[in-house]
Amino acid sequence: MVKLDAKHNKSKVRYEDVDIEYQGQRLDNFLIRQLNGVPRSHIYRLIRSGQVRVNSGRVRANYRIKAGDRIRVPPISLNPAKTSQVSFEGVQWLGERILYEDSRVLVLDKPAGLAVHGGSGISLGCIEALRSLKSSLRQADLVHRLDRGTSGCLLIAKRRSVLRQLHMLLREKGMKKNYLALVKGKWSYGDKNVDLPLTRGSSNAREKVKVDPEGKSASTRFNVLENFGEEATMMKISIMTGRTHQIRVHAAHMRHPIAGDEQYGDFQFNAALAKKGLHRIFLHALTLEFLWPGSNEVFKVDSPLSEELKVVCSKLRS
Template sequence: MSEQYNTVQMVEITDDHKAQRIDNYLTTKLKGVPKSMIYRIVRKGEVRVNKKRVKPEYKLCIGDIVRIPPVRTAVKEEQNINLHRVSTLESHIIHEDDRIIVFNKPSGLAVHGGSGLNFGVIEGLRALRPQHQFLELVHRLDRDTSGCLLIAKKRSALRDLHEQLRNKQVDKRYHALVAGQWPETRFKVLAPLRKNVLKSGERLVSVADDGKPSETRYRVLERFQHCSLVEASPITGRTHQIRVHCLHAGHPIGMDSKYGDENFDAKLKSLKFNRLFLHAKSLSFNHPVSQERVRFEADYDQSLSALLSTHKNDI
């Protein structure tokens, strides 16, 4: 299958693409075109901004007129995404407007394709919403974590939300089922985290003096015989932060294949529970258009609900 861009395009830059590099803009605009071809047409002067040659790092300004030459290329088989699987994503959309999508991500689904996967949330949503040229993740969730995931539908919304993340204006609340009795007096874990990448490409995070400063705040939601349901609020946004901080506190999360406890996991498996019990329950932030404070909640899936209701006396 091939994508055709048969005619010259003359595009006026709006606020959505202000300050974006021309090479990144063209990558979004010319879907399926290899980066090597994009750099070639820029280098050869076939791409012009206000009738002048530019370098790939040129940052676009509002009102710039960009000339994009005709190109033809084979599109990768990312179009070959299972349509039934894509259609199931619709039911996981919590909220959608012309700037954002709030999505209740299922456990086991990656946020984006890669590492041998050709299907993730973002690829699926792009296939579900082909009319939207711009759909990008505002933040990420681990593959096995479920719950609230925020996607921007405009570059201006992405810029605004990234700034809120930097300024710690986005409030994320996670629910985690952890081994043992979390102390009522332990409201936070402050422990620096260092990321290690193994030869296999697997990422493992550990508490280390030379790690990046990291903080997670906690409160107990419910106690059971052998475990606790806690709410975790990450103040910083490090890889695997909540999972490693729970382990560091002596209360690893249930069914965590990297940082878990074998005995606790065996107990959960005996109850036919087989997923990481970490769920991004809520997300609040200032809406990128109105700047009003908004809050969204993601319901538990069937397995989380069943464990806490049907089996609450067994855990």
């Protein structure tokens, strides 16, 4: 499969035959990866207008491609200045945050404030930056996601076949993901499982996700690690499901919102922690652990807490 990019502005129509490696991937995601540097909005326009075709027929963006499909890719007419190509110099620093790497996966110590992928209003995310870092990561993809403000372990698959394996593992709840979070007040429930279904709120609501009996199942385990008097509690949190904003919504619903959470949190608590040097949400993806499918090989990676968060804890203890 030839990697396409925005430099093919004046090319003729191209036809690409889908390898078995990409079977099951959505058409839009396939094109976003293959049309390197072309804005997502432009790719969606090409699909909606029928300029992109599969086996000579029109398809939707969510079409799941199959091995042997022939995809028609039209000429890409863009002003090169408006494409989102990422320079090596601009992402080189991210290579220093790789916690682990082998031929199958890598684990990135994602910094707070960097989105996992580009999108509406976000020109660059972790995955686009990593793909530009070195040739072995051109086909890399996200195994899971972290909120933009969350730091820590982010698992990346280097090949589509590995991605499918790990997505299956996630669906079967075979991957352990542990987080550290600082929450408001003295946690009053002991070690507790919170099983509360979640649903997305209306588009104009302040809270993007909310607890709803008719929502999708969501399960979060909260364990107390350290109490900071009545002011705050350090929690170890594990998730059995991976719903959007799950930890943040569950913590807020239990009346112990996460420090620095501007969407679901407590304004006065956030302001008090800001005076102690907290200028982000205190939510950190601490560990990833699983058994590789079909083997007894244990995979475990830890991400150290940043100095900024350590300083906040020290000030709470003093």
